[in-house]
Amino acid sequence: MKISKKDWLFIGVIVIVLAVFYAISGEEKTKRVPVDEKHQAAYExxxxxxxxMEVDKTCPSCHFEPGGVPFPAKHPVKPKDGPMRCLFCHKLKASAAGK
Incomplete structure (x- = not known):
């Protein structure tokens, strides 16, 4: 069976797509939720x-109140409307979350 020019083009496109996926996959850069006494209630x-979603509702009590934990300068903009989605990026540690 001979591989035609179209087949080589298809194989090349697949290789490029896989290379792009490999290049953009890397080390997770967002911080995990610490396992400490301040966050124990969230884990429980x-x-x-x-x-x-229920755990996300508890985050503003410490992180958004005046005098609370400040966000880093490069932290993405927080949504002004709707529920906070902290755990969309920040993951709970699996061993402490009971998984």
């Missing part, structure tokens, strides 16, 4: 409800 709530 997650163990109880298994809902990241």
């Amino acid at each position: 709530l997650f163990k109880k409800t298994q809902s990241k």
Whole structure:
């Protein structure tokens, strides 16, 4: 069986797509939620409800109040409307989350 020019082109496109996926996949750069006494309530709530949305509702009590934990300068803009989605990027540590 002979491989035609169209087949080589298709194989080349597939190789390029896979190379791009490999190049953009890398080390996870977002910080995980620390396992400490300040975040213990969040881990316990997650163990109880298994809902990241419920845990997200508790984040503003420390992170958005005046005098709370400040965000780094390069932190993405926080949404002004709708629910906070902290755990969309920041992951809970699996061993502490009961997984």
